[in-house]
């Protein structure tokens with residue numbers, strides 16, 4: 001694949017994406033319909049997958065490498081609650097040095113493999129003062145801060161086979177799936193920690209200053225993270241149904257008298273404690289959704 005896209009281009013061609021997908025499918029007996037991208041420390045969902053085939057990213061030509069602790073760098077195919085899924089145990093982030101298109105390129109590969117529904121999970125900082133560490137937030141909407149400032153994942157030449165030049169994004173997160181997830185959460189006894197809100201993406205890797213957190217709050221954001229939005233935008237562009245969910249792993253500092261440092265270790269630690277709850281909700285959602 002000598003002509004593969006480089007850092008300066010707008011991404012892999014349609015044919016290149018098809019070829020990557022075809023290559024990956026030779027490693028598995030499954031034909032996934034649901035794609036799941038696991039957030040920091042949230043890869044344990046893969047352990048619930050039955051009859052699994054696991055492929056390291058390093059085995060896949062043209063796939064980026066995971067460089068962040070809590071992101072293992074594996075594709076896991078198998079059955080989750082009886083549904084054929086593919087999980088990314090490890091996602092790519094802009095702050096790792098990847099161009100935006102490369103961060104989200106696995107979503108196009110998933111679609112080329114036959115995926116019609118995308119589930120994105122992440123660890124996020126709580127901005128809404130009514131939230132608590134350990135809460136689970138269904139993403140109702142997002143703010144693409146990099147996109148608004150000129151780093152939209154869809155910048156570059158548009159191939160209509162991927163989607164339209166000017167996609168609407170108002171309904172990126174499927175209402176039916178959000179409602180089903182809320183119902184499942186209540187049934188599982190998680191009603192008291194379940195939230196719904198707006199996720200804002202920052203470029204990272206710095207955690208926010210107090211002034212920045214205050215700014216993000218005035219924008220109307222409930223939670224902040226460094227991922228998810230490029231993936232969801234590419235999914236919407238490609239006509240995939242999307243569901244997003246955040247585990248609130250820390251609360252951002254909005255008060256100069258209560259300054260505290262957020263660390264990635266803390267994010268992973270909360271993930272270790274609460275990932276099981278998120279996994280139960282997501283696996284039940286997959287089990288009950290129509291595909």
Ligand SMILES: O=P(O)(O)O[C@H]1O[C@H](CO)[C@@H](O)[C@H]1O
Nearest residue numbers: 039040122123226227264267
């Ligand atoms: O969004 P995910 O991949 O869950 O990870 C979140 O956790 C990391 C910071 O601790 C950042 O990468 C942030 O985006």
